[in-house]
Amino acid sequence: MENAQILEVLTGIFRDKLDNEKIILTPETTAKDVKGWDSLTHIQLVVAIEKKFKIRFASSEIANFKNIGDLVSTVVKKLG
Amino acid sequence: MDFSALSKNLKKDFSTFPKIRLAILGDTPTQLLHQAIRGYGYEVGINFDIYEADYDQIDRQIFETGSELYEFKPEFVLIFLATQKALNKFYKKKEGKAHFAEQQTEYVRNLCETLNDNLKVRIIYCNFPEIPDTVFGNYANKTELSSTFQFRKLNMGLMELAGSIKNLFINDLSSIQNMLGRQNIYSPSTYTNTGIAYDLEFWPLIAKNTTDIILGINGKQLRKAVVLDLDNTLWGGIIGDDGLENIQIGDLGIGKAFTELQLWLKQLKQRGIILSVCSKNYEHVAMEAFEKHPDMILRPDDIAVFVANWENKVDNIRYIQSILNIGFDSMVYLDDNPFERNMVRTEIPAMVIPELPEDPAEYLPYLYTLNLFETASLSEEDENRTKQYQEEAKRSTLQHAYANEDEFLASLEMASIVKPFDKFYTPRIAQLSQRSNQFNLRTVRYTEQDIQKVAADPNYLSLYFTLEDKFGEYGLISLVILEKKSDHLFIDTWLMSCRVLKRGMEGFVLNSIMRLAKENNFTKVIGEYIPTEKNELVKEHYAKLGFNQNNGLWEMDVPTFDERKTFIKMNS
Numbered sequence: 073m074e075n076a077q078i079l080e081v082l083t084g085i086f087r088d089k090l091d092n093e094k095i096i097l098t099p100e101t102t103a104k105d106v107k108g109w110d111s112l113t114h115i116q117l118v119v120a121i122e123k124k125f126k127i128r129f130a131s132s133e134i135a136n137f138k139n140i141g142d143l144v145s146t147v148v149k150k151l152g
Numbered sequence: 153m154d155f156s157a158l159s160k161n162l163k164k165d166f167s168t169f170p171k172i173r174l175a176i177l178g179d180t181p182t183q184l185l186h187q188a189i190r191g192y193g194y195e196v197g198i199n200f201d202i203y204e205a206d207y208d209q210i211d212r213q214i215f216e217t218g219s220e221l222y223e224f225k226p227e228f229v230l231i232f233l234a235t236q237k238a239l240n241k242f243y244k245k246k247e248g249k250a251h252f253a254e255q256q257t258e259y260v261r262n263l264c265e266t267l268n269d270n271l272k273v274r275i276i277y278c279n280f281p282e283i284p285d286t287v288f289g290n291y292a293n294k295t296e297l298s299s300t301f302q303f304r305k306l307n308m309g310l311m312e313l314a315g316s317i318k319n320l321f322i323n324d325l326s327s328i329q330n331m332l333g334r335q336n337i338y339s340p341s342t343y344t345n346t347g348i349a350y351d352l353e354f355w356p357l358i359a360k361n362t363t364d365i366i367l368g369i370n371g372k373q374l375r376k377a378v379v380l381d382l383d384n385t386l387w388g389g390i391i392g393d394d395g396l397e398n399i400q401i402g403d404l405g406i407g408k409a410f411t412e413l414q415l416w417l418k419q420l421k422q423r424g425i426i427l428s429v430c431s432k433n434y435e436h437v438a439m440e441a442f443e444k445h446p447d448m449i450l451r452p453d454d455i456a457v458f459v460a461n462w463e464n465k466v467d468n469i470r471y472i473q474s475i476l477n478i479g480f481d482s483m484v485y486l487d488d489n490p491f492e493r494n495m496v497r498t499e500i501p502a503m504v505i506p507e508l509p510e511d512p513a514e515y516l517p518y519l520y521t522l523n524l525f526e527t528a529s530l531s532e533e534d535e536n537r538t539k540q541y542q543e544e545a546k547r548s549t550l551q552h553a554y555a556n557e558d559e560f561l562a563s564l565e566m567a568s569i570v571k572p573f574d575k576f577y578t579p580r581i582a583q584l585s586q587r588s589n590q591f592n593l594r595t596v597r598y599t600e601q602d603i604q605k606v607a608a609d610p611n612y613l614s615l616y617f618t619l620e621d622k623f624g625e626y627g628l629i630s631l632v633i634l635e636k637k638s639d640h641l642f643i644d645t646w647l648m649s650c651r652v653l654k655r656g657m658e659g660f661v662l663n664s665i666m667r668l669a670k671e672n673n674f675t676k677v678i679g680e681y682i683p684t685e686k687n688e689l690v691k692e693h694y695a696k697l698g699f700n701q702n703n704g705l706w707e708m709d710v711p712t713f714d715e716r717k718t719f720i721k722m723n724s
C-alpha cells in the first residue's frame with residue numbers, strides 16, 4: 073500500500089474515532105494539531121489502526137510516534 | 153457495544169434520563185471506565201452523574217472523611233483495583249505471603265465499614281481476574297505461597313464478605329475473564345504505555361456489569377419469567393410429527409444440548425424465575441412429553457402457565473402475561489424460530505427476546521453471555537412462586553362461578569398476618585421494595601440494611617402483611633413504612649405485590665395504618681403519590697380510599713375514620 077493510501081485510511085480512522093469530519097492529516101501533523109487527540113483517544117486510535125491493517129504495534133513504537141509521518145512509516149514497515 | 157460506540161454516546165442528550173450519582177475510585181487510571189459507564193448509561197436510560205477520583209486515591213478518599221468523595225455524596229461507589237498492581241504488591245511482600253488474601257479481605261472490610269459509618273451508599277467492588285504467573289507451575293494449587301492460591305482465596309474472601317455486608321456487591325470481572333480469556337481482556341502494550349489495566353474493549357463489559365448491578369439494586373430490568381417455545385427450543389424435533397419417542401432429548405441425537413438447557417432452566421425456576429410454555433401444538437401432545445418422557449428434566453409442576461394451541465403466539469403470550477401480572481419487560485421469550493421471534497418483537501417490543509444461535513448446542517453458552525437474570529437479593533419465597541401462579545389459575549376459574557364480587561371474596565377464606573418488620577422477613581421485605589413497580593406509591597428502594605435500620609429507628613413505624621386463602625399462601629405481599637412527623641404520621645412507603653390486587657387488601661392495610669396511628673396518638677395520616685413510568689395503577693389510590701387532597705398530598709383524619717369493609721381475617 074502506498075503512503076498516500078495509508079494516510080487516507082488513517083484520516084478516516086481519526087475522523088471516526090474523534091468524531092470530527094474536518095480532520096486533515098499530513099505527515100507533519102502531531103497530536104497538538106488535532107483537537108481531541110490525547111493520551112486516552114490515542115489508545116482508541118492505536119487499537120483501531122491495528123484492527124484495520126491487521127498489525128500489532130510494539131509498546132516502544134506506540135510511545136515513540138512523533139507525528140503522522142512516523143505512524144505511516146511504521147505501518148508501512150509492518151505491512152512489509 | 154464496543155468502546156467507540158459508547159464514547160460516541162457521550163455527546164447525546166441524557167437530560168430525560170433519571171440521574172444516578174456514582175463515584176469511581178481506582179488504583180490505576182479509570183478514565184476509560186468512566187467514559188464506558190457514562191456511555192453505557194445512554195443505552196439503558198441512565199444519566200450517570202460521575203465523580204472520578206484521581207487514580208490511586210482510594211485510601212485518601214475513603215479514610216479522610218472530608219474528601220471529595222464524601223462531599224459528592226454518591227448513591228453508588230465503584231472500587232476498581234487492577235490484578236496486576238495487586239500482584240506486584242504480593243510479590244514485594246517479604247514475609248506473610250500466605251496471609252495476603254486475608255489481609256486484603258480485611259482491608260476491603262475496613263473500606264466498607266468506614267464508608268458505611270459516613271455515607272448511605274452501595275459499594276460495588278471489582279474482584280480480581282487471575283493472572284496465571286506460572287511461578288510454581290501447577291504446584292501453585294498446592295502451596296499457599298503462590299499468587300494463584302492467594303488470588304483465588306481473595307476472590308472467595310470477597311464473596312464471603314459480600315454475604316455478610318449487605319450493601320457490598322461484587323463486580324465479577326473474574327467471571328468475564330473466564331468467559332473471554334485473558335488474551336482478550338488484557339493489552340500488554342496499553343498497560344505498559346499508560347498504566348491502564350485492561351484492553352480498550354474490556355471496559356464496555358465492566359460498564360455493563362456495573363450497570364446490571366445498579367439496575368438490579370434499583371429494581372429495574374429484573375427478569376421474573378421465561379416463556380418457552382417447545383419444538384426445537386426445549387427439545388429437538390417436532391413432537392406432533394416425530395412422536396413422543398423420537399424427540400431429541402437425553403441420549404437421542406443432539407438431545408444433550410436440550411437436556412442441559414432444561415437443567416439450567418430448572419435452576420432458574422428454583423431461584424424464583426417463573427417458567428411458562430407457549431407452543432403451537434395440541435395441548436395433550438405437548439403435555440404428554442412433560443408427563444411421560446423419561447428424559448425430560450422439566451415436569452408439569454415446573455411450568456406456571458402452560459399454553460399449547462394453534463392460536464397466534466402474540467395473543468398467547470399476552471394471556472400468559474395477564475395471569476402472571478408482571479410487565480412484559482420482565483419477561484424473556486425463548487424461541488428457535490426467527491419468524492416467531494420477530495413477530496412477537498414487533499407486537500410486544502418491551503419483551504426480552506434473545507437471538508438464539510441456529511445451532512441448539514450454542515443456545516446455552518449464548519444465554520450465559522447475556523446475564524439476563526441479575527438480582528440484588530433473594531428470598532426463600534422465590535422457590536414457591538411457580539406453585540403460587542398455578543394456584544392463581546385456579547382462583548381465576550373460581551371467580552367466574554360467582555356473580556357477586558363480595559361472595560367471591562368471602563368464599564376465598566382469606567387471612568393475613570400483620571406485624572412490624574422483623575429479622576425473619578428482612579430479605580423478603582427488601583426484595584419486595586426493590587421489585588414492586590406498579591403498586592408502589594413513592595417507589596423508595598430499600599436494601600436489607602436499610603430495612604434493619606428502619607425497624608430499629610424509633611421515628612418509624614413499620615408493618616408487613618402476609619396473605620393466605622383456601623388455595624394456598626401468597627406469603628408476604630404488602631408493606632408500609634410510616635414516619636412520625638411532629639403533627640402527623642407520614643406514609644413513606646406503601647407497596648403491594650400485584651398478585652393480590654382485587655382482594656380488598658388495600659382497605660385492610662388502611663385499617664391497620666389507622667389503628668396504628670390511633671395507638672400512637674396521631675390525629676392525621678398523610679400520604680403521597682410520586683408518579684413513575686410504572687405506577688399509574690395507584691394514581692387514584694388515596695382518592696379511592698377516601699383521603700382528602702391537600703397541596704399535592706393526601707390526608708386522612710384519625711378520629712373520624714370508619715374501618716373499611718374487608719373479607720380478610722387478621723391472624724396473629
